Amino acid sequence: MKKATYHGIRDIRIEEVPEPAPGRGEVKVKIRYCGICGSDLHEYLHGPFPRSTFGHEACGTIAAVGPDVTEYVPGERVCTVFPGAFAEYIACPAERLIRIPQSMDWKRAAVLEPLSGAAYAIDRGRVMPEETVFIAGAGTVGLMFLLGLKAMGVHTVYMTDLLENRRRKAEELGATQVWNPKQVKSPAKVKELTQGRGVDVAIEAVGVEATLKDCLASAMYRGRVIVQGIFTERPQIHMLGFVTRETTMIGTSSIYPPLALQWLDTGKTLPESIITDIIPLADIAESGFAALTGSNQTAIKILVEP
Numbered sequence: 575m576k577k578a579t580y581h582g583i584r585d586i587r588i589e590e591v592p593e594p595a596p597g598r599g600e601v602k603v604k605i606r607y608c609g610i611c612g613s614d615l616h617e618y619l620h621g622p623f624p625r626s627t628f629g630h631e632a633c634g635t636i637a638a639v640g641p642d643v644t645e646y647v648p649g650e651r652v653c654t655v656f657p658g659a660f661a662e663y664i665a666c667p668a669e670r671l672i673r674i675p676q677s678m679d680w681k682r683a684a685v686l687e688p689l690s691g692a693a694y695a696i697d698r699g700r701v702m703p704e705e706t707v708f709i710a711g712a713g714t715v716g717l718m719f720l721l722g723l724k725a726m727g728v729h730t731v732y733m734t735d736l737l738e739n740r741r742r743k744a745e746e747l748g749a750t751q752v753w754n755p756k757q758v759k760s761p762a763k764v765k766e767l768t769q770g771r772g773v774d775v776a777i778e779a780v781g782v783e784a785t786l787k788d789c790l791a792s793a794m795y796r797g798r799v800i801v802q803g804i805f806t807e808r809p810q811i812h813m814l815g816f817v818t819r820e821t822t823m824i825g826t827s828s829i830y831p832p833l834a835l836q837w838l839d840t841g842k843t844l845p846e847s848i849i850t851d852i853i854p855l856a857d858i859a860e861s862g863f864a865a866l867t868g869s870n871q872t873a874i875k876i877l878v879e880p
C-alpha cells in the first residue's frame with residue numbers, strides 16, 4: 575500500500591509499504607480521509623516531536639480486528655486518533671478509536687479530532703454561555719473554538735487573524751467582530767468593546783509571542799487564558815502583569831470527543847465548513863504541506879484522501 579512518511583524537515587515521501595496487520599488489541603482501518611494538522615506542519619517546518627503525531631486526524635472503515643478486540647466489528651465507521659494515517663491503512667490500538675454515528679458524513683468525521691481538542695479546552699476552561707471570549711487566530715484551532723463556543727450558546731466571540739480569508743471564514747461562522755491584529759491593537763480594541771473590562775476568557779490559537787501577549791492583555795482581571803497554539807520560540811511574557819491581574823493560564827492538548835459529538839448532535843455545528851481542499855495522497859507534499867506553509871496561504875484545513 576501507499577504511505578506518506580516523514581523523513582525530516584520539508585521531506586515527506588510516498589512509499590510502498592506492506593499493509594499493516596492488526597496485533598493484539600489493535601484494529602485495522604481503511605482510511606477515508608486524514609486531515610493535515612497544525613502539529614504536522616510544525617514537524618514539517620521545525621523537526622519531529624519527541625513522540626511524533628504525524629498524520630493523526632483520520633477517519634475510515636474498520637477492515638479487520640486483531641485478537642482480543644471485542645468492542646468493534648469490521649465495516650464500522652470510526653475516527654482514528656493515532657499517528658501514521660497518511661496511508662491507505664493503519665493498525666490502530668482500539669482505545670485510540672472514536673466511535674462515531676454510522677451515518678456521519680465523512681468530512682465531518684475527518685474534523686472531529688480538532689473539534690474534540692476545542693471541546694476539551696472549553697470544558698477545562700469552564701467557559702460559560704454568558705461570558706465574553708477573545709480568540710487570537712482563525713486557523714483550524716481558532717475556528718474550532720468558535721464553533722464549539724457557538725454550540726454552547728456563547729454570544730460574544732472576538733477574533734483576530736493576519737489572513738483575510740480566515741477572517742472572512744470567522745465572520746461567516748458567527749464571530750461577533752473580527753480584525754487584523756497588525757492593523758488594530760487587540761488589547762485596546764477588546765477594552766473598547768467590553769467597556770474597559772476585558773474579556774472573561776482569551777484563547778491563544780496560533781503559538782507565537784504576539785498572540786499570547788494579546789491574550790494576556792485582553793483578559794479581564796482574574797480572567798482565564800487558554801493556550802492551545804504550538805510554540806516554536808520561547809515568548810517573553812510580562813510576568814508582573816500576569817501576577818497583578820491574577821490571570822489563570824491553562825495549557826491544553828488533550829481531546830474530549832463526547833462533548834464534540836454532543837455539539838454535532840444538535841446539528842448547529844458544521845465543522846466541515848473549514849475544509850478548503852481535498853487532495854490525493856500522492857500530492858501531499860506539494861498540494862498539502864508546501865501549500866499550507868507557503869507565502870500564498872488560501873487553505874485552512876486540507877484533507878488527504880488515500
Ligand SMILES: [Zn+2]
Nearest residue numbers: 611612613631
Ligand atoms: Zn490534530
